[in-house]
Amino acid sequence: MTAEHSAFALRGLAKRFDGKVAVAGVDLDVPAGSFFGLLGPNGAGKTTTLSMAVGLLRPDHGRAWVLGHDVWGDPVRAKRLLGVMPDGVRLFDRLSGAELLAYHGLLRGMDPAVVDQRAAELLDVLALADAGRTLVVDYSAGMKKKIGLACALLHGPRLLVLDEPFEAVDPVSAALIRDILHRYVVGGGTVVFSSHVMEVVERLCSHVAILADGAIRRVGTLDEVRGERRLEEVFVEAVGGRTATGEELSWLSR
Amino acid sequence: MAVPVTAPAEPVRPVSARHFVRLKLRMTANNFRGQSSRVALFLAGVFGGLWFAAGGFLLLAAPGFAGEPRYALLTAAFGGGLLVLGWLLLPLVFFGVDETLDPARFALLPLPRRTLVAGMFAAALASVPAMAMLVATAGLVVTAGVLGGWVASLVAAVGVVAGLLLCVAASRAVTSAFATMLRSRRVRDLAAVLLAVVAALLGPLQLMVLAAVREADWDQLVDVAAVVGWTPFGAPWTVGLDVAEGRAWAVPVKLLITGAAVGVLLLWWSRSLESAMVGTAGAAPTRSRRGPVGGAVRQLFPRVLGWAGRDRFGALVARECRYWWRDARRRANLITIAVVGVFVPVLVNLGGNGFAVSPDQGFEFSGNSSPVLLSLSMLFVGALASATLANQFGFDGSAYAVNVVAGVPGRLELHARMTAFSVYVVPMLGVVAVVIVSVLGEPGWIGVAAGALLAAYGVGLAINGLVSVLGAYSLPETSNPFAMNSGAGMAKSLLTLLSMLASTAAAVPMVVAAALLGDVWLWLALPLGAAYGLGAALLGAYAGGDVLDRRQPELLSTVTPRR
Numbered sequence: 001m002t003a004e005h006s007a008f009a010l011r012g013l014a015k016r017f018d019g020k021v022a023v024a025g026v027d028l029d030v031p032a033g034s035f036f037g038l039l040g041p042n043g044a045g046k047t048t049t050l051s052m053a054v055g056l057l058r059p060d061h062g063r064a065w066v067l068g069h070d071v072w073g074d075p076v077r078a079k080r081l082l083g084v085m086p087d088g089v090r091l092f093d094r095l096s097g098a099e100l101l102a103y104h105g106l107l108r109g110m111d112p113a114v115v116d117q118r119a120a121e122l123l124d125v126l127a128l129a130d131a132g133r134t135l136v137v138d139y140s141a142g143m144k145k146k147i148g149l150a151c152a153l154l155h156g157p158r159l160l161v162l163d164e165p166f167e168a169v170d171p172v173s174a175a176l177i178r179d180i181l182h183r184y185v186v187g188g189g190t191v192v193f194s195s196h197v198m199e200v201v202e203r204l205c206s207h208v209a210i211l212a213d214g215a216i217r218r219v220g221t222l223d224e225v226r227g228e229r230r231l232e233e234v235f236v237e238a239v240g241g242r243t244a245t246g247e248e249l250s251w252l253s254r
Numbered sequence: 255m256a257v258p259v260t261a262p263a264e265p266v267r268p269v270s271a272r273h274f275v276r277l278k279l280r281m282t283a284n285n286f287r288g289q290s291s292r293v294a295l296f297l298a299g300v301f302g303g304l305w306f307a308a309g310g311f312l313l314l315a316a317p318g319f320a321g322e323p324r325y326a327l328l329t330a331a332f333g334g335g336l337l338v339l340g341w342l343l344l345p346l347v348f349f350g351v352d353e354t355l356d357p358a359r360f361a362l363l364p365l366p367r368r369t370l371v372a373g374m375f376a377a378a379l380a381s382v383p384a385m386a387m388l389v390a391t392a393g394l395v396v397t398a399g400v401l402g403g404w405v406a407s408l409v410a411a412v413g414v415v416a417g418l419l420l421c422v423a424a425s426r427a428v429t430s431a432f433a434t435m436l437r438s439r440r441v442r443d444l445a446a447v448l449l450a451v452v453a454a455l456l457g458p459l460q461l462m463v464l465a466a467v468r469e470a471d472w473d474q475l476v477d478v479a480a481v482v483g484w485t486p487f488g489a490p491w492t493v494g495l496d497v498a499e500g501r502a503w504a505v506p507v508k509l510l511i512t513g514a515a516v517g518v519l520l521l522w523w524s525r526s527l528e529s530a531m532v533g534t535a536g537a538a539p540t541r542s543r544r545g546p547v548g549g550a551v552r553q554l555f556p557r558v559l560g561w562a563g564r565d566r567f568g569a570l571v572a573r574e575c576r577y578w579w580r581d582a583r584r585r586a587n588l589i590t591i592a593v594v595g596v597f598v599p600v601l602v603n604l605g606g607n608g609f610a611v612s613p614d615q616g617f618e619f620s621g622n623s624s625p626v627l628l629s630l631s632m633l634f635v636g637a638l639a640s641a642t643l644a645n646q647f648g649f650d651g652s653a654y655a656v657n658v659v660a661g662v663p664g665r666l667e668l669h670a671r672m673t674a675f676s677v678y679v680v681p682m683l684g685v686v687a688v689v690i691v692s693v694l695g696e697p698g699w700i701g702v703a704a705g706a707l708l709a710a711y712g713v714g715l716a717i718n719g720l721v722s723v724l725g726a727y728s729l730p731e732t733s734n735p736f737a738m739n740s741g742a743g744m745a746k747s748l749l750t751l752l753s754m755l756a757s758t759a760a761a762v763p764m765v766v767a768a769a770l771l772g773d774v775w776l777w778l779a780l781p782l783g784a785a786y787g788l789g790a791a792l793l794g795a796y797a798g799g800d801v802l803d804r805r806q807p808e809l810l811s812t813v814t815p816r817r
Binding site for chain 1 (some may be wrong): 287435549550551553554560564565566568569570572573576577580581650651652653655656657658659660661662807810811814
């Protein structure tokens with residue numbers, strides 16, 4: 001079964017909220033060493049899918065494996081190999097950046113000396129060392145994303161799941177995050193991230209999947225999915241978007 | 255198509271207080287959607303409110319039925335005054351305020367401040383406690399009607415409504431002002447101390463009042479009630495009686511006093527409301543530029559935790575310790591424990607037999623407390639302290655996801671949370687024990703006091719550990735530490751009450767032992783009480799940890815605020 005060999009495998013994940021279907025059975029295989037982009041419009045179920053896949057939200061149906069370990073059946077081993085940066089979820093933001101990293105590291109059972117060394121390096125590379133004892137709650141949006149990434153990377157996971165890592169990030173920080181993720185993949189790691197920004201996905205990803213209304217519409221390597229066209233066209237077509245005719249909202253230009 | 259950019263786009267319809275009330279009711283109703291447990295809790299709250307309302311109504315109407323104008327004045331002035339005081343202090347100490355309408359949400363709307371305050375005020379009136387209050391004080395209308403005919407009852411009705419306005423305005427103004435102070439980094443510690451001092455002053459003040467009551471005869475009491483009737487505390491409640499007793503001239507003056515008090519309170523509220531609206535955006539980080547000392551791990555651990563291992567348990571404890579101090583919401587709870595913990599047992603143990611003011615000696619001690627009474631009051635304090643943890647995961651909100659992703663075992667999680675909270679609370683309980691035995695002048699009872707405290711606290715930790723896993727609810731993400739979601743307010747009071755009752759009941763053996771064992775217990779109470787509490791807490795973490803392991807994701811979704 002392929003689930004044994006992929007870095008990340010989802011089978012039939014489904015979730016309803018108050019009778020409304022949020023995710024209607026998602027199957028996905030993320031090959032080891034790939035840079036995988038999960039694309040979808042707002043409300044497509046990206047966050048719900050990823051939350052179920054990393055053990056934050058119990059699915060109604062379906063299972064998920066991280067490098068062969070069942071996330072819901074054998075959570076301890078699966079979570080050890082996994083680094084997660086959820087979106088719309090607060091960090092323990094009344095700690096300073098260094099304190100937060102120390103907390104994450106020790107929570108993962110790491111040696112304190114290693115935590116110290118890696119935390120200092122990460123803060124340095126991500127240009128967060130200047131923040132000193134400023135609490136994370138007072139960080140800017142971009143800094144919060146960066147410290148979230150640092151927390152996910154600290155314990156050296158083999159699979160990184162990032163929900164909207166480039167949302168609300170300025171170009172300088174985005175470039176930095178891209179570089180770090182790129183190096184991580186070159187070093188043998190696997191990255192799965194969700195986004196609705198086509199440019200980022202086209203530049204970074206080796207594989208993409210397009211999610212809409214809680215189901216996968218297209219999946220494959222970047223070239224397979226987009227063919228000869230631009231990714232954006234494929235995306236709008238797969239999602240079933242509409243184009244404005246110019247007739248409505250006339251009062252905007254009175 | 256050249257339209258000046260400054261021209262308003264369309265004629266604007268005025269916004270009235272009615273819109274705020276409808277918005278609040280709509281939000282309350284939507285909050286119930288698909289959540290039958292919330293509806294049940296809300297209904298329980300309504301019934302509780304009705305129960306208290308009926309009791310208050312009977313008490314306030316009784317002098318009317320009895321045809322006793324003297325008692326009527328006493329109940330109106332003192333009962334009404336107590337109600338105002340309750341509205342002033344209880345939200346601060348226990349219940350918080352319903353912040354269904356978060357003022358920060360209105361910051362971007364083009365609303366004049368007057369409209370906003372009027373609207374928020376009207377919305378605050380549309381609540382279960384306010385309605386219960388109205389029913390209860392309707393008893394005054396009955397009394398006035400029986401004693402002075404329908405004119406008096408009409409005037410009393412006006413007074414009751416004015417009194418309700420006063421109470422709601424007072425509770426809003428005070429919580430809002432304290433929230434502002436607690437939020438500001440500069441004065442928050444000052445605010446904490448201020449709150450503690452105010453509450454600490456209440457103790458001696460009440461003792462003196464009680465002593466005075468004991469000394470005084472009825473005529474003096476009636477005089478005092480008459481004076482209270484001229485302050486905002488008693489003015490709205492006594493107007494009906496004034497008509498009944500032929501002092502109609504007093505009515506406009508008293509209503510004016512009430513109106514002026516409401517006006518001042520609303521003005522005060524609107525000031526702090528403004529800062530609540532912009533405060534979240536304007537809170538600039540102005541920390542001292544002192545460079546970090548040592549590595550990341552060393553920075554995480556506060557100095558008092560030098561003993562803790564640099565491992566998962568240590569990290570959890572250290573993070574919790576930091577949070578109890580840095581999170582305004584949690585710190586407000588700690589202050590409450592400190593204040594109530596000293597104040598209530600002093601009252602209970604000295605009670606009406608406390609200090610007597612004698613002209614030549616000043617205070618004269620005449621307490622007749624006993625180890626049994628002392629143990630009982632200590633149980634209350636221990637249970638109250640631990641009840642703070644009843645929604646410990648709700649404090650974390652969605653940040654709890656970090657622990658879920660890291661796969662923290664349930665027992666470890668609960669052990670760490672109990673330990674961190676105890677780092678603050680156990681020394682506080684020690685101080686309570688020392689203070690109370692010194693006030694009582696019975697240093698030999700220190701063991702009884704401390705033993706009962708620890709037993710009740712430990713049992714409470716166990717019970718609240720379970721409650722926090724099974725009965726968690728989300729707290730709104732506002733900067734007001736006193737804010738609650740509608741419905742959650744009911745949930746909180748009910749859960750807290752239940753868990754306190756259960757903790758007290760489970761620690762009752764301490765009281766029984768104090769009653770039966772006599773002097774031996776003075777020595778045995780501390781070791782046995784501490785062991786009882788510790789054993790209970792460990793057992794609670796054992797059971798609660800199992801439950802937590804099974805419902806981590808469910809817990810996370812219940813504490814994540816809906817947006």
